[in-house]
Amino acid sequence: MDHPVDNTLPMTFVQGLLQGALNISSAADIQTFVSAAGIATHLLEAPGARVTYDQFVRLYQQVALGTDDEVMGQFSRRIRSGTLKYLCSSLLDASSLGKAMYRFTRFWNLLLDDYQLDYREKSGQVVISLEARDSTANAQRWGHELMMKLAHGVASWLAGQEIPLHSVMFSFAKPVYAAEYMHIFPAPISFDQPCTALCFGVEWADTQFRRSKAELLPFLQVAPRYWLFTTLKERLVAQQVRQYLLTNLKRDDSIQSAANALLLSTRTLTRRLKEEGTSYQMVKDALRRDIAVQQLIHTDLSISHIALGLGFDSNAVFHRAFRGWTGSTPGAYRRPGNAPI
Structure with missing residues (x-):
C-alpha cells in the first residue's frame, strides 16, 4: 500500500460535535445527520469506535447546514450560514497577518455572547485566546x-502554509483521548489552564x-477538512514510522528495519516514540x-481480503485484533446504514 x-x-469527537447540535436540533435530526455522513448509529456509543476523516467532515457539513449554525450549537447564539464567508472577506484587505487576525477576533466578539476572543502579541508570540465573559x-x-x-486554519490559509504552533492550551480538563490531539494540533498541549489559547511566532504577524x-470560495468549499486536520504531524517520528509501515506491512516491518530506514538506532527510535507518548507496536x-476501518x-x-492485506493469517486472528482496537467486530462497520461511501 x-x-x-x-x-x-x-x-468521542463525533459525540462532542453532536452534544452541541442536540441543543438546537431534535434527536430525529441528529439521526439524519449521522446517517447522511455514513456513520453507523449503533457505533455512536461503542467504546473504542472510530470514524474516518471523510465521515467526520461530512457530519460537520451536514450539521452546520442542517441547523443553520456554523458553530453547531457549541455556543449560546447561533452563527448563521454564510458568517464564515463574510468573516474571511473582511480579512482580505488587511495589511498584515497580525492585523487580519486582530480583525478575526473583533468580528467574533460582535457575535458571541458568552465568550470573547482576544489577540495580543506577548514575549515573542502571537496569542489568540478564548475566554468566558x-x-x-x-x-x-x-x-x-x-x-x-x-x-489556526484561517491564519494558515491567509499565510499560504500551515503555521507552526508553539503551544495550545485548553481551559477544560485533560480528556481520555488526549493522545489523539497530535493529529489535530501540532504543538505541545496543556489542560486545566485559565483560558483556552494558541500561540505562534510573532514574526508571522508581519507577514503580508x-x-x-x-x-x-474554494477554501470554504473544502472546509472544514483544510483546517481541522494538521499536515505538520509529518514532523513526528511516529508519523514517519507510520509512513514506513505503509509500504512494509506484509514484508519486513520489524522495529530494526524501521530504525534503519529512519537512520536511527533502535534505542533512539524507541526513546523518541516514548517521548511522543507512543511505541512502535502502538503505531503499527x-x-x-x-486501514481496516x-x-x-x-x-x-x-x-x-482486508485481513489478508493487513498480514493476518486468518479471519479469526483479524477479528480478535480488530475487537481489541475498536471494541467492535469488523462486521459492525458493515451493517445497514453504513454502506460504502
Missing part, C-alpha cells in the same frame, strides 16, 4: 477545540499576504486499525 492513509478519529458561560468542549482550529475573493496497530467503511472489499 503506497498511498496515504488518514488517521481515524475516536467516536462571566461564570455562567458554558461552551461545549468541542466549541473550544473548534474555535482554536478555525483561528495576497488572497482574493476568487480564492475564498493504529495503522492497521485505520477505512476499507470497511469506504469499500466493498471482503473482510477476508
Whole structure:
C-alpha cells in the first residue's frame, strides 16, 4: 500500500460535535445527520469506535447546514450560514497577518455572547485566546477545540502554509483521548489552564499576504477538512514510522528495519516514540486499525481480503485484533446504514 492513509478519529469527537447540535436540533435530526455522513448509529456509543476523516467532515457539513449554525450549537447564539464567508472577506484587505487576525477576533466578539476572543502579541508570540465573559458561560468542549482550529486554519490559509504552533492550551480538563490531539494540533498541549489559547511566532504577524475573493470560495468549499486536520504531524517520528509501515506491512516491518530506514538506532527510535507518548507496536496497530476501518467503511472489499492485506493469517486472528482496537467486530462497520461511501 503506497498511498496515504488518514488517521481515524475516536467516536468521542463525533459525540462532542453532536452534544452541541442536540441543543438546537431534535434527536430525529441528529439521526439524519449521522446517517447522511455514513456513520453507523449503533457505533455512536461503542467504546473504542472510530470514524474516518471523510465521515467526520461530512457530519460537520451536514450539521452546520442542517441547523443553520456554523458553530453547531457549541455556543449560546447561533452563527448563521454564510458568517464564515463574510468573516474571511473582511480579512482580505488587511495589511498584515497580525492585523487580519486582530480583525478575526473583533468580528467574533460582535457575535458571541458568552465568550470573547482576544489577540495580543506577548514575549515573542502571537496569542489568540478564548475566554468566558462571566461564570455562567458554558461552551461545549468541542466549541473550544473548534474555535482554536478555525483561528489556526484561517491564519494558515491567509499565510499560504500551515503555521507552526508553539503551544495550545485548553481551559477544560485533560480528556481520555488526549493522545489523539497530535493529529489535530501540532504543538505541545496543556489542560486545566485559565483560558483556552494558541500561540505562534510573532514574526508571522508581519507577514503580508495576497488572497482574493476568487480564492475564498474554494477554501470554504473544502472546509472544514483544510483546517481541522494538521499536515505538520509529518514532523513526528511516529508519523514517519507510520509512513514506513505503509509500504512494509506484509514484508519486513520489524522495529530494526524501521530504525534503519529512519537512520536511527533502535534505542533512539524507541526513546523518541516514548517521548511522543507512543511505541512502535502502538503505531503499527493504529495503522492497521485505520486501514481496516477505512476499507470497511469506504469499500466493498471482503473482510477476508482486508485481513489478508493487513498480514493476518486468518479471519479469526483479524477479528480478535480488530475487537481489541475498536471494541467492535469488523462486521459492525458493515451493517445497514453504513454502506460504502
